[in-house]
Amino acid sequence: SLLCSRVAHYSIEREKERPKKTTKTMKDFVCGIFGFFCPPPPETKSFWTTMTSAFNAMIQNEKTKNNVEMCCVTSWVVLCCVLLFFVVVLLDVLSRSSAFNKSRKSPPLVYTRVPVVGGMLEFLKGPMRLMANAFPTHGEVFSVPVCHKRITFLLGPKVSQFFFKAKDVEMSQKEVYEFNVPTFGKGVVFDVDHQTRAEQFRFFADSLKSERLRTYVGMMVKEANAFFEKWGDEGEVDLLDSLSELIVLTASRCLLGREIRENLFSEVTALVHDLDKGMVPLSVFFPYAPIEAHRKRDAARKKLALIFDKVIQARRESGSLEPDVLQTFIDARYKDGSKLTNDQVLGMLIAVLFAGQHTSSITSTWTGLLAIANKERAMPYLEQEQQKIMKKHGSKIDFDVLAEMDELHFAVKEALRMHPPLIMLLRKAQVPFDVETTDGKKYTIPKGHICATSPAFAHRMESVFKNPNTYDPQRYKTDKNEFASYIGFGAGRHGCMGETFAFMQIKTIWSVLIRKYEFELVGDLPEPDYEGMVVGPKHPCTIRYKKRDTKKNGLMKSPSMLSRTKSNNLNNNNNNNDVEEEERGS
Numbered sequence: 082s083l084l085c086s087r088v089a090h091y092s093i094e095r096e097k098e099r100p101k102k103t104t105k106t107m108k109d110f111v112c113g114i115f116g117f118f119c120p121p122p123p124e125t126k127s128f129w130t131t132m133t134s135a136f137n138a139m140i141q142n143e144k145t146k147n148n149v150e151m152c153c154v155t156s157w158v159v160l161c162c163v164l165l166f167f168v169v170v171l172l173d174v175l176s177r178s179s180a181f182n183k184s185r186k187s188p189p190l191v192y193t194r195v196p197v198v199g200g201m202l203e204f205l206k207g208p209m210r211l212m213a214n215a216f217p218t219h220g221e222v223f224s225v226p227v228c229h230k231r232i233t234f235l236l237g238p239k240v241s242q243f244f245f246k247a248k249d250v251e252m253s254q255k256e257v258y259e260f261n262v263p264t265f266g267k268g269v270v271f272d273v274d275h276q277t278r279a280e281q282f283r284f285f286a287d288s289l290k291s292e293r294l295r296t297y298v299g300m301m302v303k304e305a306n307a308f309f310e311k312w313g314d315e316g317e318v319d320l321l322d323s324l325s326e327l328i329v330l331t332a333s334r335c336l337l338g339r340e341i342r343e344n345l346f347s348e349v350t351a352l353v354h355d356l357d358k359g360m361v362p363l364s365v366f367f368p369y370a371p372i373e374a375h376r377k378r379d380a381a382r383k384k385l386a387l388i389f390d391k392v393i394q395a396r397r398e399s400g401s402l403e404p405d406v407l408q409t410f411i412d413a414r415y416k417d418g419s420k421l422t423n424d425q426v427l428g429m430l431i432a433v434l435f436a437g438q439h440t441s442s443i444t445s446t447w448t449g450l451l452a453i454a455n456k457e458r459a460m461p462y463l464e465q466e467q468q469k470i471m472k473k474h475g476s477k478i479d480f481d482v483l484a485e486m487d488e489l490h491f492a493v494k495e496a497l498r499m500h501p502p503l504i505m506l507l508r509k510a511q512v513p514f515d516v517e518t519t520d521g522k523k524y525t526i527p528k529g530h531i532c533a534t535s536p537a538f539a540h541r542m543e544s545v546f547k548n549p550n551t552y553d554p555q556r557y558k559t560d561k562n563e564f565a566s567y568i569g570f571g572a573g574r575h576g577c578m579g580e581t582f583a584f585m586q587i588k589t590i591w592s593v594l595i596r597k598y599e600f601e602l603v604g605d606l607p608e609p610d611y612e613g614m615v616v617g618p619k620h621p622c623t624i625r626y627k628k629r630d631t632k633k634n635g636l637m638k639s640p641s642m643l644s645r646t647k648s649n650n651l652n653n654n655n656n657n658n659d660v661e662e663e664e665r666g667s
């Protein structure tokens with residue numbers, strides 16, 4: 082494309098300079114092409130003149146010189162592209178050979194039929210399928226060639242230690258997540274240096290301190306009660322759609338602020354939706370590609386900037402203090418005393434919203450779907466826990482009450498283990514480092530490789546979790562896994578700062594739901610939708626609900642005798658009602 086543009090530019094300039102009545106010749110074109118890319122030294126001008134004269138003589142008998150010249154332009158462009166392609170293919174072949182990779186410790190390369198772009202094509206077909214195909218052959222460590230880069234997969238806790246423990250200057254996030262810059266904006270998160278980003282992460286941490294979390298719980302409970310009152314006594318809903326809507330309401334109140342939730346919710350929600358849809362697989366490789374999704378994304382980002390600029394400026398001028406994340410970012414100060422601009426405050430809010438909105442709605446949905454699908458052995462634990470807590474605290478739900486809900490905590494954690502919304506975590510190696518697999522193989526990961534680990538794949542490895550394809554929240558009462566075994570919220574230096582917020586949000590939702598309703602799954606348990614950037618269940622996610630009888634002492638009734646009986650038969654091999662999710666081909 083660069084060659085074509087330069088040829089076109091040269092041709093236009095030559096046309097401007099040429100007298101109108103002068104007939105164009107092949108000599109002019111060839112001299113131009115050679116001179117443009119390889120201007121000859123003065124002492125070799127006779128050689129270049131002879132060469133171009135020879136080209137001119139070859140086409141003297143053609144009837145239409147203009148057509149011939151156009152054909153020659155095309156031929157030269159095609160020839161250059163073909164030569165470039167073969168050079169890249171040659172480099173690709175050499176990079177795979179032992180002569181090129183002198184180090185025997187380099188990770189094994191995954192074979193692809195198509196040179197140069199074969200790895201990218203396999204990657205775009207689905208990372209889960211790529212890992213499932215490569216793991217039996219290559220094991221826990223392997224590299225995939227993607228054009229001129231290498232993506233090295235580190236699967237399992239033993240080989241991903243450095244991935245999670247390394248400093249930013251050793252394993253960097255910035256280079257692999259820069260495709261978020263058009264969405265988040267300039268001057269925040271992945272558009273700043275390591276030191277500035279560390280300070281911005283401190284702003285995130287300040288917004289999630291325990292005293293603020295206690296305030297957020299009250300907002301969450303209020304939103305959840307108001308939302309579920311609209312359900313009525315019984316009915317059917319798509320759980321993913323319903324909980325996604327509730328998560329947006331909650332996030333708007335806790336994160337974006339009272340002004341947005343009360344006055345501008347619909348408009349802002351629509352714009353955030355366009356931002357969300359503007360992040361497609363193509364965006365990872367070409368974040369500024371001129372496609373409709375990106376145009377809508379950019380337009381939505383500009384409109385959001387105008388809306389929030391007014392809200393932020395009004396707060397700055399009035400001096401009002403609100404108990405939300407927006408206020409935290411407005412008040413935030415760098416070590417040198419400077420503050421975030423209004424647009425940077427918006428960028429930080431968008432980053433927080435994108436980090437939590439989809440992941441929370443998806444995990445809350447899987448929490449419910451898996452518990453309902455296995456309700457004879459899972460629901461009694463959750464119902465009895467709510468019964469016990471209501472006897473102790475009444476209908477109150479606050480930060481301390483949520484902290485007592487261990488059974489619900491295990492259910493959320495198990496749902497996230499089996500179906501993490503983010504199936505891949507990425508870093509760029511800024512230094513070479515060594516890894517050793519569980520079977521003793523040692524490799525050196527070269528500097529410059531893109532390193533990837535996968536919660537979705539690692540959580541289903543037999544060497545990491547016992548019976549990994551079985552839904553079993555009770556495993557966390559006894560399992561003691563090594564570092565980086567459970568990476569639903571990441572691990573190490575970049576463990577998710579919003580983990581406590583997410584657990585509180587999901588536990589609030591399901592505390593309210595379990596106290597109000599009984600549930601049944603309509604149809605089969607949905608499969609994961611690996612087509613999306615963030616992986617959730619495929620539609621439909623339909624459940625049937627019916628209001629509980631809460632007349633007795635104002636508490637929810639205890640689980641039915643039928644549920645108790647089936648729960649006691651959990652270990653009976655003849656019980657055909659237990660639902661065990663088996664590994665599906667990705």
